[in-house]
Ligand SMILES: Nc1ncnc2c1ncn2[C@@H]1O[C@H](COP(=O)(O)OP(=O)(O)OP(=O)(O)O)[C@@H](O)[C@H]1O
């Protein structure tokens with residue numbers, strides 16, 4: 240086994256089909272993807288291409304039919320606390336308060352220390368004052384921030400994010416991106432982000448990967464060499480955006 | 490109280506209290522007027538019913554009957570919960586258990602609890618145990634099926650999140666599975682308690698010496714006291730309403746409200 244210290248996530252020839260009423264549906268068609276330690280990779284692709292399937296395979300919830308998933312060079316067989324998934328529909332427990340959600344994730348360790356830690360991350364996502372609120376008492380954007388805080392409080396090495404902001408309005412989306420960048424500056428996670436918003440990808444990622452339609456493979460890879468904070472109006476940025484959109488067939 | 494709060498109360502009163510009170514008063518008036526024109530030696534007027542109720546309250550028998558019926562319901566219903574919820578969870582969590590038990594319970598569920606009365610009398614005799622058994626039967630099968638179905642419909646994203654955090658076993662049961670099904674279980678409990686109250690009256694009509702159902706049959710048999718029959722019916726209705734209101738309070742717990750909002 241060749242172990243490359245900077246390869247955090249490595250997918251090799253990953254294939255995945257689903258059985259449907261009309262026979263097997265080939266979703267991932269032998270896909271290769273590498274994410275380096277500390278790198279922020281965004282995946283864009285057509286709807287229904289298999290992006291959610293890909294991230295589920297990467298974080299261990301779905302086993303591939305063929306190919307392998309290596310995390311730190313070691314084959315992965317199931318989910319772990321090392322990599323936390325922020326799913327498309329969200330999974331904050333509605334029967335727990337904001338604080339209880341974070342404490343549930345922390346699970347082990349001394350209670351007093353966990354409460355302190357939870358408070359730190361509640362503050363980080365600017366939810367102080369809502370520790371004892373229930374999710375149904377929060378707005379969509381606040382709920383997403385709870386989800387992010389609950390993932391970050393575990394100090395995972397990898398964050399998997401499946402269209403985390405797509406349900407929010409444009410203004411909130413922009414604000415969440417800025418907050419995410421601010422948080423990532425403090426804690427250096429490896430991030431795999433799925434989005435259908437090319438501008439969001441350019442705003443956040445170090446590298447953008449374009450997925451082909453089903454059966455999906457990686458069709459193109461773009462580096463995003465601009466320093467933060469990024470000005471989306473810069474001509475180089477617009478050029479990059481156009482090339483990516485062209486890859487997507489628009 | 491601020492004026493806006495006072496106004497809100499006023500509106501609530503006008504919209505939710507006044508119309509039903511008017512409707513019920515009109516119905517009572519029709520009943521009274523009808524009997525004024527068509528006097529009956531047996532059928533009581535509202536006035537007779539009020540006098541009959543006062544009589545029952547004064548000699549204290551009404552409290553014994555209410556107490557007896559409520560005690561039977563609480564016992565039968567609690568026994569059913571203690572059996573149904575763990576069993577429903579077990580079925581919900583393990584497919585083999587579900588496949589084995591579910592068909593049996595699906596067959597038992599549509600059998601009217603009243604149909605069990607002969608069996609109850611055969612097994613337990615004419616005793617307190619019979620109506621308790623009937624109430625148990627009436628509620629245990631729906632509660633089992635409801636609990637198992639609630640476990641089946643837990644959204645996988647919550648179970649996945651728990652797995653992602655490395656939480657498993659009893660902690661998932663206590664902090665994810667049980668709270669996730671609780672709102673549906675509470676709705677099931679409310680419906681079942683309503684059914685228990687329906688059933689207890691029917692069960693008590695058969696050869697028992699206490700309870701509101703017995704009061705109805707006894708009043709009829711002992712000299713056509715239809716004033717007491719109707720008094721007992723109204724008391725049954727009011728207590729049923731009260732029980733339902735108590736169960737609705739459970740639905741307002743913060744940790745289950747998420748299911749009912751939006
Ligand atoms: N469990 C499953 N069983 C059967 N088919 C599935 C299953 N999960 C996904 N699919 C199918 O696989 C394809 C890819 O689904 P996936 O959710 O990965 O797409 P996506 O790229 O995330 O789409 P979107 O951008 O809309 O979120 C779809 O056609 C979908 O119908």
Ligand SMILES: [Mg+2]
Nearest residue numbers: 290291292327
């Ligand atoms: Mg998706």
